[in-house]
Amino acid sequence: MQNNYSNKEGDFLKKTGININNGFDKKSLLSKSVSIIIPFYNNLKIFQKCFLALQHQYIPDRIKDKIELIIIDDGSAPNQKRVLANFLQKENKLFNITLLQFLSNRGRAIARNTGILHAKGEVIIFLDSDILAEKYLIVNHLLRHQFSEKIAIIGFRENINYNNNSIRSQKLRKGILPKPDYKKDFRYKKFVPANWKNVYRDIADTQFNKTYFLLKDTEFFKNFTSSEMHGVWTLPFMFLTCNVSVERKEAIKVGGFDMNFKGWGVEDTHFAYKLLKNKVFLVPVISAISFHIKHNNQKDNERKIQDYKKNLALYKIKTRVRQKKYRTKEWEKRLKTAVGEKYNLIKILPKK
Secondary structure, three states: OOOOHHHHHHHHHHOOOOOOOOOOOOOOOOOOEEEEEEEEOOHHHHHHHHHHHHOOOOOOHHHHHHHHEEEEOOOOOOHHHHHHHHHHHHHHHOEEEEEEEEOOOOOHHHHHHHHHOOOOEEEEEEOOOOOOEEOHHHHHHHHHHHHHHOOOEEEEEEEEOOOOHHOOOHHHHHOOOOOHHHHOOOOOOEEEEEHHOHHHOOOOHHHHOOOOHHHHHHOOOOOOOOOOOOEEEEEEHHOOOOOOEEEEHHHHHHHOOOOOOOOOEEEEEEEEHHHHHOOEEEEEEEEEEEEEEEEEHHHHHHHHHHHHHHHHHHHHHOOOOOOOOOOOOHHHHHHHHHHOOOOEEEEEEOOO
8 A cells, every 4th residue: 555645745735835744834724623532541640741731732713612632531540530530620721621431441442432432523633641742733733634635644752751850740831841853753763673573573684673764764654555664664553643643534434443452552553554545645744743751660561562462463464354444323333332331421611
């Protein structure tokens, strides 16, 4: 599957005067509605920073009532549920929020699918609960969808330590956040060490012990495919739901996230694979940037590696299965049956 979005790139430049991969102009007329979907699970201290950063997003007045935030609490401990709801009530000044509280942990795929089910926006932006959004992240995503169809936007991230002085809560409350550097993202530059062979066992030895410049080597993913390897990656692995966006109708057409993926990783890769099969282009935007708060936990990292290996094996099976397309009502009915009524719904309006 080719990802040569050159025609869309040219059309976008003609309509906006802006490079599709970089930039935003405050004069751009935006009108589409947006749903920001964030899964949450027992990481309250980190998410509080994420939410405080979101409170200072630049959103033009004409679309302020068209932006909603959907937070899916995926079965957190009762005290976390209570504190999270109180925190949102107290700190929210910008968004109409839908807080979904699962009674038990259901997993990332079900959480995001439930977010899509409740979303009212034409455009879905997926963020993670450990992401600090740069001030213009939302409008950088939205601008591309405003003037192009059949695209999914891939944003970038720079890792930052939780205790870094520049992301203290006092600063975030004032809207003070340094600009992340997209060149710190692995998709700009990444060395693939030999010990990664333990996870990617079927990849040739020649792909390891090398540094890859994925953006440059693939001309901003235009020369990237679902089968051609660059290091240990094919194109769908560039799509990380910590900072991406797609039209809701396109997410539903491919059936959302496959709920057979359990634990950590690859469900977003498979989702991207399905989008590509449905002729949706993956477009990297280096101005849609964020910080990713690192939270090192050796035991948790070991679990993630094991989850990733299992899901990687499942992904290889799934890519050999014929893909079904869904109508909106059909998919919504199917998902309601799968999820059931095992969650609470709380609406939180912005403080004036």
